[in-house]
Amino acid sequence: xxxxxxxxxxxxxxxxxxxxxxxxxxxxxxxxxxxxxxxxxxxxxxxxxxxxxxxxxxxxxxxxxxxxxxxxxxxxxxxxxxxxxxxxxxxxxxxxxxxxxxxxxxxxxxxxxxxxxxxxxxxxxxxxxxxxxxxxxxxxxxxxxxxxxxxxxxxxxxxxxxxxxxxxxxxxxxxxxxxxxxxxxxxxxxxxxxxxxxxxxxxxxxxxxxxxxxxxxxxxxxxxxxxxxxxxxxxxxxxxxxxxxxxxxxxxxxxxxxxxxxxxxxxxxxxxxxxxxxxxxxxxxxxxxxxxxxxxxxxxxxxxxxxxxxxxxxxxxx
Numbered sequence: 001x002x003x004x005x006x007x008x009x010x011x012x013x014x015x016x017x018x019x020x021x022x023x024x025x026x027x028x029x030x031x032x033x034x035x036x037x038x039x040x041x042x043x044x045x046x047x048x049x050x051x052x053x054x055x056x057x058x059x060x061x062x063x064x065x066x067x068x069x070x071x072x073x074x075x076x077x078x079x080x081x082x083x084x085x086x087x088x089x090x091x092x093x094x095x096x097x098x099x100x101x102x103x104x105x106x107x108x109x110x111x112x113x114x115x116x117x118x119x120x121x122x123x124x125x126x127x128x129x130x131x132x133x134x135x136x137x138x139x140x141x142x143x144x145x146x147x148x149x150x151x152x153x154x155x156x157x158x159x160x161x162x163x164x165x166x167x168x169x170x171x172x173x174x175x176x177x178x179x180x181x182x183x184x185x186x187x188x189x190x191x192x193x194x195x196x197x198x199x200x201x202x203x204x205x206x207x208x209x210x211x212x213x214x215x216x217x218x219x220x221x222x223x224x225x226x227x228x229x230x231x232x233x234x235x236x237x238x239x240x241x242x243x244x245x246x247x248x249x250x251x252x253x254x255x256x257x258x259x260x261x262x263x264x265x266x267x268x269x270x271x272x273x274x275x276x277x278x279x280x281x282x283x284x285x286x287x288x289x290x291x292x293x294x295x296x297x298x299x300x301x302x303x304x305x306x307x308x309x310x311x312x313x314x315x316x317x318x
Contacts, residue, residue: 014226017138019264022223025276026268032277035165036111036138038215039089040222044115046215048090053211055203058161061311062191063093066159069304069313070100076302076315077187080104082152084182086139086162087111090119093159097189098127104152105131109139140174143181154186161193161311164248164282168292171282175296179318186318188298194309195283198242205240205249205281213238216251216278229263239275247288251279289314 018037025033039047051059079102085094088108098106106123110116113136120134133146156178163171178188205212216238223229239252252275260269270276284292289312290300298316305312 019227022227023264023266026263027266030275030277031270033219035279036140037222038219038279039110039112039115040218040226041112041114043215043218043222044089044112046211046218048092049211050207050215051092053207053209055207056212057200057204058191058193058311059093061306062159062161062313063096065304065306065311065313066093066096070096072302072304073097073189073315074101077101077155078153080153081155081187082107082145082149083155083157084143084145084149085109085157085159086143086178087158087160088116088119088134090115091123094123094157095126097157098123098130101155103130103155105133105149107133107135107145107149109135109137109143111136111138139181140177142177145181150183154182156182156186156188156190158188159191159313161191161281163190163292164193164284165280166282167280168282171292172295175293175298179297182318184318187301188316188318190293190314190316192284192289192312192314193281194305194311195247195285196308196310198244201242201249201283202240205251206238210238212240212251216253219278220253223263227264230261231263232259232261235259236276246280246282247284248280248282250277251281252277284312286312 021034025031050056081103082105083103084107086109088110091108108120116134116136120132124132137143166174220231220233224231235256236253237256239254241250243250254275255270255272257272293300293316300314300316302315
């Protein structure tokens with residue numbers, strides 16, 4: 001049962017927040033952009049392609065964990081909760097959770113509206129009778145949940161180790177924002193990737209087929225399309241590196257030559273070898289993960305780990 005909220009069809013093509021973040025990020029030294037802006041329709045499609053790659057272990061490992069442990073999650077959370085999924089995307093992992101916990105409603109939240117509504121319709125057809133209410137929003141800010149949902153007990157769902165895209169301070173802020181969005185008595189099921197050997201980590205973000213490179217480069221295409229940019233896309237290449245001090249994979253767009261370009265009538269220059277830092281993917285040890293959750297206002301209740309400590313799934317209480 002797919003229910004939609006009203007949308008403002010007069011909204012301009014370019015999100016003002018997108019414009020502000022890109023102009024600000026390109027004006028900094030070193031240049032950087034928030035990873036949330038990867039996800040236009042094409043970016044969302046490319047990310048789903050990434051999740052199917054042999055090198056990209058997080059989706060495969062976490063899906064197996066959900067299949068194995070969601071019955072226990074259901075026993076711990078109890079029935080009748082509204083499941084709020086932050087950054088839902090295609091929601092391919094979600095059926096494992098919904099099948100196990102007898103939810104009252106499902107609210108997928110994502111910034112890519114068209115992609116969100118398509119995936120929500122597919123999921124609604126799989127769970128007839130379950131209210132499915134897609135919310136197009138930036139989940140890094142407090143999400144105003146639909147009328148009738150706010151009074152329900154809620155279970156936040158944040159798979160994929162997306163929390164790793166944030167620095168520790170940003171991650172704490174996000175967890176506090178999620179707590180505010182979900183309200184008192186809420187629970188949160190979150191996936192967190194573990195530190196592991198460097199070759200495995202780098203390959204997951206720099207695959208042999210170049211799909212992750214296309215995903216990274218698509219940000220430049222989007223800037224040109226939505227912000228009237230003149231970025232020479234062919235002057236960039238994708239780079240993924242392991243930063244051991246920060247325990248994270250970093251994705252960069254590296255200039256192959258000296259270039260000048262404009263974005264929204266603002267002029268920028270880059271020298272050969274200079275990069276735009278587009279994404280981090282932090283990896284957490286067990287104590288790091290629990291400390292992050294507690295700092296964000298969540299108390300871990302139960303933790304599951306994949307074989308070889310590849311990945312962790314944690315259930316926490318607000």
